[in-house]
Amino acid sequence: MKKILLLNGGKAFAHSHGQYNTTLHDAALAFLDRAGCDVKTTFIDGGYDAEEEVQKILWADVVIYQMPGWWMGAPWTVKKYLDEVFTVGHGSLYANDGRTRSDASQKYGSGGLIQGKQYMLSLTWNAPLQAFEDPSDFFEGKGVDAVYFPFHKANEFLGMTGLPTFICNDVMKVPNIEHDVARYEQHLAKVFGVA
Numbered sequence: 477m478k479k480i481l482l483l484n485g486g487k488a489f490a491h492s493h494g495q496y497n498t499t500l501h502d503a504a505l506a507f508l509d510r511a512g513c514d515v516k517t518t519f520i521d522g523g524y525d526a527e528e529e530v531q532k533i534l535w536a537d538v539v540i541y542q543m544p545g546w547w548m549g550a551p552w553t554v555k556k557y558l559d560e561v562f563t564v565g566h567g568s569l570y571a572n573d574g575r576t577r578s579d580a581s582q583k584y585g586s587g588g589l590i591q592g593k594q595y596m597l598s599l600t601w602n603a604p605l606q607a608f609e610d611p612s613d614f615f616e617g618k619g620v621d622a623v624y625f626p627f628h629k630a631n632e633f634l635g636m637t638g639l640p641t642f643i644c645n646d647v648m649k650v651p652n653i654e655h656d657v658a659r660y661e662q663h664l665a666k667v668f669g670v671a
Contacts, residue, residue, distance in 0.1 A: 588635025
């Protein structure tokens with residue numbers, strides 16, 4: 477049985493109320509529970525204890541980040557979560573940056589202590605998919621994972637490996653939550669090998 481930590485990074489702000497992310501978070505919780513997974517959750521904007529979050533990450537096999545794309549990346553509340561929780565996790569999530577003065581073969585970023593754990597991004601964007609995939613569009617065809625390169629590297633610094641990213645597009649201009657929930661359940665079923 478997989479142990480999964482679901483992090484809801486949705487946030488009410490300006491014209492966004494965080495409902496799309498909460499709906500996807502709740503759909504993942506229900507789906508994974510039905511699939512027999514053991515699930516813990518955190519609503520980041522609702523507050524958290526950094527030490528407790530470190531323990532949740534140590535407990536989990538997989539961490540799933542549910543969040544909107546804000547100004548070309550994670551919302552500041554999710555970045556703050558990483559800054560606070562990962563820093564408190566020094567000594568349990570990571571030992572150091574991996575290098576030593578006595579062994580030049582050690583590489584930067586190899587000091588993670590949670591090898592074998594995985595993480596996944598589940599994202600909502602107002603940008604259409606074309607903006608990520610078309611070389612002549614805004615993100616120059618680089619794809620969503622290139623937009624989140626620093627976020628991926630922060631998790632890899634701890635020793636985790638990434639699972640395929642899930643993205644919902646056009647969530648403000650052309651929302652289709654029922655379709656997106658169904659796609660997300662299909663994504664989870666494929667990634668975790670469950671029905």
